[in-house]
Amino acid sequence: MNDTYTLNPNISKTAAVVEWIQQRIDRQIYQPYQRVPSVRKLTTMLDVSSFTVTQAYEQLVATNVLVAKPNSGYYVLPQITQHRNIEVLVKEPMVDTNWLVQQMFNDIPDYRAPGSGELPVEWVKNDRMQWAVRQVNQDIDSFIYNYGETQGYLPLREQLTQYLDLLGIHTSVDNIVTTTGVSQAILTVTQLLLEAGDTVVVDSPGWYWTSSTLQQQGYQVVSVARDHQGPNIEQMKQVLEQYRPKLYITNSVLHNPTSYNLHPARAHQVLNLMHEYDTYIFEDDLYAAFLADDKPLRYANIDQFERVFYATGFSKSMASGWRIGMLVSPDNFINQVLKLKTLSNMTSPEFGERVIHKLWTQGEYRRQLRKVQQKLYLAHQHMREALSIIGLSYPEHTHPGIFVWLDTGADSGKLAMDAYKDGWLVAPGQLFNPRAQASTYMRLNVATTSDEFLEWLGNYLIVNSTHI
Numbered sequence: 001m002n003d004t005y006t007l008n009p010n011i012s013k014t015a016a017v018v019e020w021i022q023q024r025i026d027r028q029i030y031q032p033y034q035r036v037p038s039v040r041k042l043t044t045m046l047d048v049s050s051f052t053v054t055q056a057y058e059q060l061v062a063t064n065v066l067v068a069k070p071n072s073g074y075y076v077l078p079q080i081t082q083h084r085n086i087e088v089l090v091k092e093p094m095v096d097t098n099w100l101v102q103q104m105f106n107d108i109p110d111y112r113a114p115g116s117g118e119l120p121v122e123w124v125k126n127d128r129m130q131w132a133v134r135q136v137n138q139d140i141d142s143f144i145y146n147y148g149e150t151q152g153y154l155p156l157r158e159q160l161t162q163y164l165d166l167l168g169i170h171t172s173v174d175n176i177v178t179t180t181g182v183s184q185a186i187l188t189v190t191q192l193l194l195e196a197g198d199t200v201v202v203d204s205p206g207w208y209w210t211s212s213t214l215q216q217q218g219y220q221v222v223s224v225a226r227d228h229q230g231p232n233i234e235q236m237k238q239v240l241e242q243y244r245p246k247l248y249i250t251n252s253v254l255h256n257p258t259s260y261n262l263h264p265a266r267a268h269q270v271l272n273l274m275h276e277y278d279t280y281i282f283e284d285d286l287y288a289a290f291l292a293d294d295k296p297l298r299y300a301n302i303d304q305f306e307r308v309f310y311a312t313g314f315s316k317s318m319a320s321g322w323r324i325g326m327l328v329s330p331d332n333f334i335n336q337v338l339k340l341k342t343l344s345n346m347t348s349p350e351f352g353e354r355v356i357h358k359l360w361t362q363g364e365y366r367r368q369l370r371k372v373q374q375k376l377y378l379a380h381q382h383m384r385e386a387l388s389i390i391g392l393s394y395p396e397h398t399h400p401g402i403f404v405w406l407d408t409g410a411d412s413g414k415l416a417m418d419a420y421k422d423g424w425l426v427a428p429g430q431l432f433n434p435r436a437q438a439s440t441y442m443r444l445n446v447a448t449t450s451d452e453f454l455e456w457l458g459n460y461l462i463v464n465s466t467h468i
Contacts, residue, residue: 005045013048017056020046022065025076032078036066062183062209064216070344077216108425114449115416115427115442117256118320119402123375123447126318126368132358136351143350150342152178152326153353159360160312160326169300169310175334177327177341178348182286185311185327186210186249188340189282192333194219199245201279203231205405205432205441207256210249214434221434226255228397230266233273240277247280252298254287254401257432257443261296261399271299274307285312286325290401292373305330314356316402317369322352376400379446386451390458404444410461412442418460424453 007016024030036042039057043050057074060066066074110120151157157176164171179185194200196218202211204223214221222239225232231250239245248270252262274281283299289312300310305328313325329337341347359365377400384394387406395405408415412428419426429439 005047007046007048013052014055014059017042017046017048017053018059021056021060025065030076032076034076035073036076038073064212110448111450111452112423113425114444114453115425116445116448117402117427118445119316119372119447123372124316124318124368126359126364128359128362128364129319129355132355132362132364135358136354139354140351143354148347148350150338150347151176152348153350153357156353156357156360157326159357160328164300164310164328167295167298167301169298169304171305171328175305175329175331177329177334177337178353179311179313179325179327179341180345180348181315181323181325182284182311182313183209183213183325185309185313185325186282186284187213188327188337188344189280189309190214190217190219190247191340192336193246193280199243201236201239201243201245201248202434203250203255204434205257205429205443206250206434207284208427208431211434223434226250226258226260228258228260229263231270233266233269236270236273240273240279244277245279247282248274249282249284250299251284251287253285253296254291254399254403256287257403257427258395258405259287259398259401259403261291262298264297267297267299267302271303271307279307280330281308283308283310285310286316287401288312289317289369290373290376291399292370292377300328309333317372318356318359318365319352322356324348324352324356373400376402376446380404383444383446383449386454390454390461392457402445402447404446404449405441406444407441408457408461409440410464412439415442415460419456422456424456 007013008019009016011019021030021036030036036057037045039050039053042048042053046053057066057068061068061074064077067077068074108116110116151174154173156178157173160176161171161173177188179188190200197220199220199222200214202214202221202223203226205226206223211221211223220243222243222245224235224239230252231248252267254261270281273279281299281303285298288296288298298310300308307330309330310328311325313323315323315325327337356365359368380394380398380400383404387394392406392408395407398404412426413430416426416428427443429441429443430436432441432443433439
């Protein structure tokens with residue numbers, strides 16, 4: 001067939017490039033394992049910037065459409081549809097991780113996206129960001145032409161060490177590595193500990209990106225039910241006994257999607273099992289910054305990096321575009337972590353690390369967080385009242401993080417597709433389980449869930465006569 005190099009003018013350039021590539025994969029112009037055009041070539045072909053193409057390719061990597069191979073390029077991944085009825089796929093659109101992430105990148109307004117995983121820009125926008133950029137820019141000649149330190153900008157690592165010390169978590173700058181967000185930290189640790197076919201334990205519900213990515217990498221993903229105290233300890237013991245997994249990935253504080261915290265007794269039980277079955281924990285602490293109480297319990301508080309890998313970052317709380325994360329490794333693994341970073345992307349961009357450090361040490365980060373924490377608290381209070389009006393219950397034990405894990409009493413997969421037809425982006429519960437089981441739950445972002453959507457939801461549940 002004749003190809004065309006015309007992009008869709010009705011969406012953003014990045015989304016249009018994503019659409020252009022996806023269409024050619026669907027038409028098998030680019031087939032599984034085939035290399036797609038290089039960034040430079042596609043820039044010329046489509047007459048867009050290299051930044052736009054890079055963003056588009058990164059989105060396609062994040063949604064498991066492409067895989068990036070160092071020093072080689074981007075390649076098409078085979079699209080796996082395990083345990084699905086082909087007839088059902090023809091009749092119904094598929095609500096999966098790929099679908100949700102692509103929609104979130106398609107410039108849907110915040111007020112139309114109650115399923116979003118991000119805070120609105122106006123919530124996290126820092127008036128001092130440009131000041132910090134200018135400050136770092138004054139010294140740019142001293143570092144911009146060098147690779148920088150593999151472990152990352154030392155003052156930023158020192159700052160994290162001090163911060164963790166205040167939380168009762170003790171480590172050294174020598175055990176901290178900067179990463180391109182928490183997602184890269186997860187991939188680094190899985191690459192370090194796992195081989196193809198190995199089992200990883202995740203929470204159910206749990207962050208959909210983790211399960212989808214692990215499955216795409218060839219790992220077996222098994223979930224353990226998570227409640228307001230932590231993982232179900234009996235299920236955890238059964239899973240550890242049956243599958244002998246090497247890694248458990250979780251949030252302890254403001255868990256995604258429930259906004260629950262970890263109970264001390266449950267934490268001790270889990271760690272005892274980790275030692276008994278020789279399993280490690282990856283503790284994703286990305287959301288903890290939004291909790292006004294800055295000393296909730298983490299596994300790292302108890303374990304002190306014997307069996308815990310700890311990661312945090314700033315993409316949710318300060319600037320998504322910087323993609324700056326930090327990984328703390330047990331001492332006996334740090335050299336291997338550094339080796340993996342060196343073999344993948346050598347170093348992480350120091351400019352962004354310096355900007356984040358500047359804001360953090362000048363007190364701007366704490367001031368910014370206090371404003372966001374107050375907004376989140378008020379949003380949760382409003383959510384509690386608004387849900388009662390439409391006959392739904394605000395979930396008990398929820399802390400004032402970004403999310404609420406809401407039981408609608410309806411099939412949230414069907415609800416999500418019906419909502420999408422009416423212009424709403426919803427995150428249905430089936431995405432938060434690695435087996436994509438049907439669910440009546442959905443994740444709501446308190447910052448982007450408008451009264452208009454809740455009115456739509458209330459009417460939808462009445463019309464469909466499905467909620468209890």
